[in-house]
Amino acid sequence: MYERLSQMAEQAASQxxxxxxxxxxxxxxxxxxxxxxxxxVSPGTVSARPVHLCSDFSGICANxxxxxxxxxxxxxxxxxxxxxxxxxxxxxxR
Numbered sequence: 046m047y048e049r050l051s052q053m054a055e056q057a058a059s060q061x062x063x064x065x066x067x068x069x070x071x072x073x074x075x076x077x078x079x080x081x082x083x084x085x086v087s088p089g090t091v092s093a094r095p096v097h098l099c100s101d102f103s104g105i106c107a108n109x110x111x112x113x114x115x116x117x118x119x120x121x122x123x124x125x126x127x128x129x130x131x132x133x134x135x136x137x138x139r
Contacts, residue, residue: 099124099133106133 099106105115106124115124115135122137 097126099126100131103133105135109133 097111099109099111101107103109103124105117106113109115109124111124111126111133113124115122117135117137119135119137122135124133125136126133
């Protein structure tokens with residue numbers, strides 16, 4: 046395997062000038078850097094904060110994330126947790 050790689054490198058070096066070889070090497074390095082940047086910049090699936098869900102007995106907000114939008118007969122609001130429980134209610138500000 047090492048011999049085959051050495052032969053390929055020798056052929057590439059003998060067929061190209063130093064400037065062409067360094068240009069090709071630079072393009073390959075740029076491509077590798079772009080691929081690495083794309084992986085690092087892509088959004089992950091890990092959340093910084095855990096998502097708390099309202100309990101099954103929370104009416105409109107059942108199984109919804111706390112602070113998500115909801116709407117009841119008073120109008121639009123947000124699912125707010127009831128202190129000391131896992132239950133939520135749709136808080137509209139009234």
